Amino acid sequence: MQNKTKVLFLIPSLVGGGAERTLINTLKNIDYLLFDLHLVVVDYNGIYCKEVPKQVKVLPLFSNTKLVRVLSYIQKRTGFNKFIINRFLKRIDSSYDTAISFLDSNFTDLLFEIPNVKKKITWVHSSYKTNQNFYKFYKKESYRSKLITHRYANLDAIVFVSHDAKTEFEEIFGAFKNMPVIYNFMDEKNIHLKANSFEVQKEANIIKFISVGSLFPVKGYDLLILAASKLKEIDVKFKIDIYGQGYLKEELSNLIISHKLENFVKLKGFVSNPYPYMKNADVFIMSSKSEAMPMALCEAMILGKPVLVTNCSGCREVVNYGEFGVMSDNNIEDLATNMLKLIKDKASIENLSLKSLERAVLFSDKKIMNQVKLIMQK
Secondary structure, eight states: OOOOEEEEEEESOOOSSHHHHHHHHHHTTSOTTTEEEEEEEEEOOSTTGGGSOTTSEEEEEESOHHHHHHHHHHHHHHOOOHHHHHHHHHHSOSEEEEEEESSOSGGGGGGGGOSEEEEEEEEEOSOTTTOHHHHHHHTSHHHHHHHHHHTGGGOSEEEESSHHHHHHHHHHHOOOSOOOBOOOOOOHHHHHHHHTSSOOOOOTTOEEEEEESOSSGGGOHHHHHHHHHHHHHTTOOEEEEEEOOOTTHHHHHHHHHHTTOTTTEEEEEOOSOOHHHHHHSSEEEEOOSOOSSOHHHHHHHHTTOOEEEESOTTHHHHTTTTTSSEEEOSSHHHHHHHHHHHHHOHHHHHHHHHHHHHHGGGGOHHHHHHHHHHHHOO
C-alpha cells in the first residue's frame, strides 16, 4: 500500500463562519486511505470543534480568545515571538508533505516555522480590497511590502475561493506563481438531507425573504432593514428572517424597533441547521458590501431558491451579473425596488428558482473535491 500524503491544516478557530464550515465539509469528505491529516486550531473554540472527523488529529494551540487577539495584534506589529512559535512546534510533527493555512491570516506565517515541509499553501476566503476589515491594513505600503516579501512570495500556492477574490488580491499584492481558484466545497447531499430533516410551516399570502450570515457590517443588514422600511410605507405583505449572530445584534435590533418593523423583520439568531428555513422561504436575499465566495448564497441556489443579491464582489460572480439571480445596486432604494418586483411577480420567482438550480452545477462536489485533492497531494 502506498504511503499516505501527510497534510497539516491550520485555521484560527472553528467558529460559525463560511471558511470554517467549508473546512469541516472538506474534512468530512476526504479519502483517509490517501491522506493523513493534522489540524492546528489556534484558538480552540467554536461550534465546529465537535464536528471534526475522528480520523483527523486535532492540535489545539490555545483556548483563550482574548489571548489570541493580543498575540495576533503583536504579530502584526513585530512578528511572531518565540512563545507562539515554540508552542506551535511542540504541537506538530517535524515534517509534512503539504501545509495549508486554510484561512489566510497572520497565523499563515507559522507555516514557515515547520522544520520540514515540501509544499506551503494559503487559502484566501475574503475580498481584500472591498472588505474594509482587511483593506485598512493592506493599503499601508510598508505592511503590504512586508506581506509580499515575507509571506506570499514564499508560498507554493495561493488558493482563492472566487475569481473576484483573486482579482482584488492581485490589485493589492500583484501576481504570484501559482494562484488557482477553487470554489468552496458545499456538500450538496448533506444540504438536501438537512433541508428535509424537519418541516417549517409556510405562511399564506406573504412573501418570505431569508438571509443567513453573521451580524457584521460587511453583511449590509442595515441596508436590508432600511429597504424593508421603504416597503412598509407602501403597505405590501412581506417578511424577512435573518439567521446569524454577531456584535451588531443590539444595533440592528434598535434599527428594527426605531422603524417599527417588528412585524416585518426578525433577527432569528444562529441555528446549526438553517436549511429547512431556506427551503421554506420564497426568496434568499444577500445585502452584503463585500463577499469572496458567499456560501449561504450558493447553498440557497443548491436548494433551488430564487436569489436577490447586491452588486458586490463574490455575489455578482455567483449570479453572473444578474443572469442567474436578481442583482441590485448597493443602496436602499434599488434594493427595495427589486424586492417589490419579486413580491408582486410570482412568475419571476418560479423562473429564478430554475435559474438557481442551473447555476448550482458550478458547485459540483466531485469537481471541487478533485481540485482540493490535487493541491493537497505531494
